[in-house]
Amino acid sequence: MTSESNRQKELDHRERALREREVELRLREMESNIHVNDAAFHETVKHQPENSQKPWMNKVILGGKLFVLGVGVLVAVKIASVLAGFIIVAALGWMSYKLFFESKKTNL
Template sequence: MTSERDREKELEHRERILREREIELRLREMESNIHATDAAFHQTVKHQPKNSQKPWMKKVILGGKLFVLGVVALVAVRIASVLAGFIIVTILVWMCYKLFFDSKKTNL
């Protein structure tokens, strides 16, 4: 009985060793595929049309757009502040009128 158990253990041990070797072999194959230097190398070149603008001209246009956006933002803030001031003054005048000048006629 012990010989059968020993034999089974020995077989399991050999199978485990064989599986480990197969796994190591597969890993080596995968690693060699990853690090293969036989891959073709193609140099790419950016396509530029013949009538394209110069690089500094693109930067000038972008700067101009940014400047115009800043001016528009400042004008919008200025208009919003004037409008808010007008609304606040209107509400204050209306409240003063209601508090002090509106007649309270009560018919009892």
């Protein structure tokens, strides 16, 4: 029995060694193919459209957009504050009327 198990272990060991050698050989072949077939080096360049604007022009446009946005916000805040003032004055007037000028009915 032990000779059978020893024989099986020896076969497994040889098979593993054979697979390792095959893998090493295949890796060497792949490495040699890589070095033989070196691809040509191509330098890349940034694509520039023909009708692109100048960089300072883009900044001017962005600044103009920001200015218009700021003016729009200021106008919106001013309108909101005037509207809030009208609402507050109307609410105070209505409360004053209710408290001081509306006649109280007394049931005697």
